[in-house]
Amino acid sequence: MDGTLLDADGRIPDGLWRLLPRLRDRGIAFAPASGRQLATLQRQFAPADVELDYIAENGAYVMRDGVEVSSDAVAPEFARAVIERVRGLARLDIGLVVCGKRSAYIERSDAAFLAEADRYYARLEVVEDLTAVDDQVLKLAVFDFALAEQSVAPELFDLRETHQVVVSGRHWVDIMNTGVDKGRALARLQDALGIGPEQTMAFGDYLNDLELLRGARWSYAMAEAHPEVVEVARYRAPSHTEGGVITVIEELLAR
Structure with missing residues (x-):
């Protein structure tokens, strides 16, 4: 696109x-x-x-x-681990979208990040706790206000040992099951x-x-x-x- x-x-x-x-x-x-x-x-x-x-x-x-x-949905325990990993990267200006079958979900709700998420997710819900989302998680997408390939991506590449981590745009990194x-x-x-x-x-x-x-x-x-x-x-x-x-x-x- x-x-x-x-x-x-x-x-x-x-x-x-x-x-x-x-x-x-x-x-x-x-x-x-x-x-x-x-x-x-x-x-x-x-x-x-x-x-x-x-x-x-x-x-x-x-x-x-x-x-x-x-x-192809990721395991709930892996989704939780990624959510906690991204929360731990507070030094970076990033936001996480948990992409479910029914909807997409975010915790971060400031205007700048919400505007980026709205561009790509027609069904989007702001929740208090992403780990409490009850949906099949197809993908976890991290938005980085810096260049993702140089900023947040290296922080996530170790997940490639078990899952697919793809720089999907200048500011996005997608995490999915291996082979997806x-x-x-x-x-x-x-x-x-x-x-x-x-x-x-x-x-x-x-x-x-x-x-x-x-x-x-x-x-x-x-x-x-x-x-x-x-x-x-x-x-x-x-x-x-x-x-x-x-x-x-x-x-x-x-x-």
Whole structure:
């Protein structure tokens, strides 16, 4: 989404709404793949007049035609341990979002952090104690007002011994079960569709897109993509500010 599909103002380009019915008529499925909450993605794509597939929560939740394909919740005791770990990093300007199936939950509720959480979570609840949340936790997302890759991420990388820790944006780090990523989610969606990598096109710009791109024969790094993404992708797409995703798909349809 950010840095890939969305324009410079963080909006879905108008050209996509005209493109989606054409994809449907050609038998091509369109699936937003994001660290965002499923409810947020569904809200953003509500103007579409076709049913979409979704890879949400960085791959922890996959939906096809409104039916769950897969979900992967972390153990409650691990979620509690992460909550306590983040609480212990008080020297950093960070906030934690506990991403459940029903809603997302936060303790920190100042205006600055709430504004960031609101951008990505259509269903969001402020609670007194995150350890008391009663929901299946798909992901724990840490927002860092500094650069996450240099600030909070190194404080959490030891969790990689047992879980997936991904820098999912300039200010976000996502923590999930081992093996949960957009690539694994794509494989599950491909199985549901009866296709494989040769019939798949994917676009990405940041580190949490690496596995997604590896799962598609037609993999595109956006113009401003992270260097590791450029190295993995087979092709380059114009900038998201120039509608790069739509441009590439239009060229494909014109063949």
